Amino acid sequence: MRATVMYAAGDVRVEDVPDAAIEQPTDAVVRVTLACICGSDLWPYASMERSENGQSMGHEAIGVVEDVGSQVTTVRKGDVVVMPFAFSDGTCAFCHEGLPTACVHVGFFGTNGMNGAQAEALRIPLADGTLYPLPVGEDDALMPSLLTLSDVMGTGHHAAVVARVAPGKRAAVVGDGAVGLCAVIAARRLGAEQIIIMGRHPDRIALARDFGATDVVSERGEAAVERVRELTGGDGVHSVLECVGHGASIETAIGIARPGGAVGRVGVPQHTEMPGSLPAFYGNITIGGGPAPVRAYLDELLPDVLEGRIDPSRVFDRTVDLDGVPDGYRAMADRESIKVMVTP
């Protein structure tokens, strides 16, 4: 079968690899019908050191179950499923508490040697806890929207939950990538009265406005903090949805939070140290977040997609086949495309 392999920064290839197959009795094999390229794939695309064997890429997909191991009971061959970006057993304390990304058996697709979803098929460990069957056919028109439940829509929702977005509150979204745009959807869905999008790409800002952003701040650094304060009566926002992960974006996020407010971080941190310790302390600002438990959010988000109340598929502005994946990485890295969908 064919799959996407990254060998070094900027070196993404589509290659013939051994067919995905059952290795453990708890595995399933999924034939990928739709996948996509993630903003977080751009971090290794910018910085990965050369690797002889490469890393299989991709962690977002919808597909059809092709085969299941002998102990799999909740999905069967032929089921249309969405896969979360992490696998989890569904049975440990953390899975029961709604945090499957902290599962005692967690693993992340397309990293550390795990197979990735930008491929014709992939092996899903712990299929019972991981895969989520969908009540639609594989060619349903809602597939691009459902695909976002693999990661970006669930991740934007997580930022909103951790930042305690609630009716009547003010929120700001730091970052205008696909996760930031989905965070706007999530903030509106949870009832925020004011939603400030912080970004500077005109096409992304326009989409954010369609999704419910009420204000735009395109400044950066101190100027951005001042602008948000102007827009919020001097106080800052109750909820900051941090969807980038750079030191500068976290510093901005803390700078625009209202005293007593909360920052929900979902951008993968690119630095080991977190800035803003003093302002966060003196503002009594809660800082939380991490890898979104998207598997646990499916029950809540799925009906809104199926019934058309939200349409996160609009973050996809380009579609490629597998051969087009390397150019898809380039297009996203060059900010030519917000998010690229892949049809293997």
Ligand SMILES: [Zn+2]
């Ligand atoms: Zn678990």
